[in-house]
Amino acid sequence: MFTLTDKKAVVTGAGRGIGQAIALTFAKAGAKVAVVSRTEANAAKAAREINALYPGAAIAYAVDVSQGPAVAELGKQVLADFGTIDILVNNAGLTRDGLTLRMSEEDWDAVLDTNLKGAFHMLKAFQRTLLKQKGARIINIASVIGLIGNAGQANYAASKAGLIGLTKSLAREFAGRGLTVNAIAPGFVTSDMTDVLSDEVKTAIQAKIPLGSMGTVDDIAAAALFLASAEARYITGQVLVVDGGMVM
Numbered sequence: 001m002f003t004l005t006d007k008k009a010v011v012t013g014a015g016r017g018i019g020q021a022i023a024l025t026f027a028k029a030g031a032k033v034a035v036v037s038r039t040e041a042n043a044a045k046a047a048r049e050i051n052a053l054y055p056g057a058a059i060a061y062a063v064d065v066s067q068g069p070a071v072a073e074l075g076k077q078v079l080a081d082f083g084t085i086d087i088l089v090n091n092a093g094l095t096r097d098g099l100t101l102r103m104s105e106e107d108w109d110a111v112l113d114t115n116l117k118g119a120f121h122m123l124k125a126f127q128r129t130l131l132k133q134k135g136a137r138i139i140n141i142a143s144v145i146g147l148i149g150n151a152g153q154a155n156y157a158a159s160k161a162g163l164i165g166l167t168k169s170l171a172r173e174f175a176g177r178g179l180t181v182n183a184i185a186p187g188f189v190t191s192d193m194t195d196v197l198s199d200e201v202k203t204a205i206q207a208k209i210p211l212g213s214m215g216t217v218d219d220i221a222a223a224a225l226f227l228a229s230a231e232a233r234y235i236t237g238q239v240l241v242v243d244g245g246m247v248m
């Protein structure tokens with residue numbers, strides 16, 4: 001139903017998990033995708049898998065989004081290859097969990113620098129081209145933890161709440177130019193990020209989900225496709241919660 005024919009997208013953290021599913025879904029919908037990951041190997045593998053199904057749809061890039069100058073260089077390279085960009089998905093993210101009493105400044109900075117500042121760096125690299133394109137989109141992958149907080153995840157919750165604040169501010173700044181900015185707040189999704197949780201924790205989480213199971217990466221990719229589509233043109237500054245009803 002939703003198509004992205006002739007659209008060009010950049011997806012960070014696209015080497016695996018939710019980001020890879022978003023990149024693949026966008027390619028399936030007709031977009032060309034810059035598959036950005038921290039490691040060259042993951043980016044290349046994800047792009048290869050996409051190109052096997054949709055030839056020529058993906059190009060791989062490696063960058064650490066927390067590094068401003070490197071992201072600026074990536075921006076130049078992507079624009080040299082793609083010409084313009086219509087959709088930016090800030091999905092790269094990490095956790096460094098621990099109770100705040102024991103949390104190191106390093107763990108605080110690592111999470112904030114990737115999850116929040118990384119989105120700012122990507123915005124700086126692509127804002128000009130996005131503002132020039134008709135009906136462009138920024139989609140930030142936040143988390144329900146940014147809405148409700150979580151013991152042991154103060155750094156992560158702060159980064160995702162910050163990303164939601166950034167989303168709403170950008171939505172207001174760019175609305176006059178037809179560029180929409182929205183966030184998706186996934187609940188618990190099966191991926192490498194949640195694979196580290198013990199079975200006991202997973203069972204406890206599942207008990208709190210009205211729909212009864214953890215989400216899949218495709219559940220999040222479907223929401224991203226909708227927000228990226230022409231049909232979502234009148235939606236901006238919103239947080240789309242995709243969590244099986246956990247937070248309502």
Ligand SMILES: NC(=O)c1ccc[n+]([C@@H]2O[C@H](COP(=O)([O-])OP(=O)(O)OC[C@H]3O[C@@H](n4cnc5c(N)ncnc54)[C@H](O)[C@@H]3O)[C@@H](O)[C@H]2O)c1
Binds near residue numbers: 039114141142187188
């Ligand atoms: N899995 C969940 O339950 C869940 C829930 C809510 C939100 N999220 C968010 O969804 C996003 C994707 O998570 P996932 O579950 O696919 O996890 P994942 O760990 O499988 O994937 C995260 C991706 O981000 C990349 N990344 C991390 N730091 C980076 C950096 N500095 N520069 C560039 N890339 C970097 C990783 O290499 C990886 O490809 C994250 O922002 C995460 O916070 C996940």
